[in-house]
Amino acid sequence: MRKSCLLLLGCLFAFGLQAQNDGWTEMFNGKDLDGWKKLNGEAEYHVEDGVLVGVSKDNTPNTFLTNGKTYGDFILEFEVLVEPPLNSGVQFRSLSKEDYRNGRVHGYQVEIDPSTRAWSGGIYDEARRGWLYPLANNEAGRKAFVNGQWNKYRVEAIGSELRTWVNGVNTANLNDDMTSEGMILFQVHSIGKNKDLIGKEVRWRNIRIKTDDLEASRMDIAPYAAEINMIPNTLTDYEKRKGWRMLFDGKTTDGWRSARGQKFPDRGWKVEDGVLTVLETGGAESEAGGDIITEEIFGNFELILDFKITEGANSGIKYFVDPELNKGPGSSIGPEYQILDDEKHPDAKMGVSSNRTLGSLYDLITASNLSVPGNRKPFRGVGEWNRARIVAKDNKVEHWLNGNKIVEYERGTQMWRGLVAYSKYKNWPAFGELPQGHILLQDHGNEVHFRNIKVREF
Incomplete structure (x- = not known):
């Protein structure tokens, strides 16, 4: 009897400790x-x-x-x-x-x-x-x-x-x-x-x-x-509540078309293993499959996508694009988040004060680490996935790279128009000031991979 009581007390004591420790x-x-x-x-x-x-x-x-x-x-x-x-x-x-x-x-x-x-x-x-x-x-x-x-x-x-x-x-x-x-x-x-x-x-x-x-x-x-x-081509419950939606489903080209036509290009691009890839065709601008744009247009928005560049590659993400502006050779017109191998592509040394390097507002504003001034841009390297983020709201625009802000500006201001006047876009009236436009992925003739493309509107 005494032994049973001791065992019972021991069990109760152990249970009490477990409850106390939760x-x-x-x-x-x-x-x-x-x-x-x-x-x-x-x-x-x-x-x-x-x-x-x-x-x-x-x-x-x-x-x-x-x-x-x-x-x-x-x-x-x-x-x-x-x-x-x-x-x-x-x-x-x-x-x-x-x-x-x-x-x-x-x-x-x-x-x-x-x-x-x-x-x-x-x-x-x-x-x-x-x-x-x-x-x-x-x-x-x-x-x-x-x-x-x-x-x-x-x-x-x-x-x-x-x-x-x-x-x-x-x-x-x-x-x-x-x-x-x-x-x-x-x-x-x-x-x-x-x-x-x-x-x-x-x-x-x-x-x-x-x-x-x-x-x-x-x-x-x-x-x-x-x-x-960070899980590619997915939306969490949190993201859905915040209004995010996919612009690329990881399987098809639904929602995208050529910047020069109503259908998706029949060459120069492919979808494989959840990745949208612009193929290597020699480095010429928009001469193979050509640029692709969203079927929808966007005004106030936040865009996220992951990109991976190959050695020496050049591409870009453009926004507020009107494909009717440029019917001649080259890419469609709009502000551009530059995607570039800064070490191996010659464009990095062109322009003014490195304003054609990775993450820059192409030919206008040089990307630098604004989140931690003095630190380098947080690029993970060629052959690695990097995340671009573009926020555009009430004419104010931000570029982000891997969680760090690298560019910020305001469209339509005197400073903005001064920058445009000294850029390659000086001959395009009111460049970058459209209230809304397409989002574009650029074919610059180099192999670049995209995935996890998602957007929300404000």
């Missing part, structure tokens, strides 16, 4: 690093007063500490205190494989960024695609992290939905399916040649994870933290 498991015991291992670098880790401490070191690449376990869907919480300006992060769903850059850790990272850029809580794809969710368009998120104090992080990775919070502020909402499971690792960033960063510390505490009953524990996303969907 399904959370402590990842770090606060005492030692038994079972943990370092990858890639030689930065130091130790335990101090129940806190995990990482210490930067000279002449070593990024260093990662992991318990080696693999996690799929989970909610992770931790607190972090970092010595500025040391950069850090926590990897999740990340991998280390011998057949990928000799074991280089790669995968999602929630950023710890004490710099003036202030992208803490953004999502970076370590050693793979780079920034997936920078905070250039989330001002509330940029203000969440506070230097000199403990900051509480929350990461929800459930299915393809990856969401982050810093001090209760929603910093990132990403939809991506490249990696469904992997390790969680605590990073001490390489310091490069900055000797002043030797010995700087990043500290973590209260590290806990939950892997069951996740739906009931999810937090609501905030209206100021727009969702970014």
Whole structure:
């Protein structure tokens, strides 16, 4: 009888602990690093007063500490205190494989960024695609992290939905399916040649994870933290609510036609594996299949598309296009988001002050990183998918590249007309001032790939 009572009390005690923890498991015991291992670098880790401490070191690449376990869907919480300006992060769903850059850790990272850029809580794809969710368009998120104090992080990775919070502020909402499971690792960033960063510390505490009953524990996303969907040719429920719709279904050319006719070109373009491709035909402008335009016209709109260029390629995205303006040789007329291999195509060195380079308003305004002044344009490279975004509202227009603003201007102003007067468009009356027009993808005779073309109107 006494034994049965003791068993019953033990069960009740265990149940009480589980209820109290609400399904959370402590990842770090606060005492030692038994079972943990370092990858890639030689930065130091130790335990101090129940806190995990990482210490930067000279002449070593990024260093990662992991318990080696693999996690799929989970909610992770931790607190972090970092010595500025040391950069850090926590990897999740990340991998280390011998057949990928000799074991280089790669995968999602929630950023710890004490710099003036202030992208803490953004999502970076370590050693793979780079920034997936920078905070250039989330001002509330940029203000969440506070230097000199403990900051509480929350990461929800459930299915393809990856969401982050810093001090209760929603910093990132990403939809991506490249990696469904992997390790969680605590990073001490390489310091490069900055000797002043030797010995700087990043500290973590209260590290806990939950892997069951996740739906009931999810937090609501905030209206100021727009969702970014990286899954090609799809619309999430969030995007549908916000008015987004596809301009390319990934299978057909429905909704598109030649800029010089009522049908889609019978050569020069193809659709394959969810990608719309303009084919290589020697580099001439609009002499093969020719430009294609949307059947619809747009005034106030936001356009997103992914593009991938081949070496030396030239193309462009034009908007406010009237195909009747130019019946002669060459491309149809309209403001252009330039798509170009700046390193290999000669057009990059033409024009004025590099205003024909990638992302520029072609022949008018040079693209530069306006989100983080002084940083280079965030181009992922030839052969990689890059995301273009164009926002046009009430004559104000913005170009974005991979989440960073690179051009902004206002049509119809004295400055606008002055720019046009010194460009190749000077002979086109009221160039770029149509209230609405077609969206155009340019055939410049080089192989360029497009996918995930979507739009919403204001």
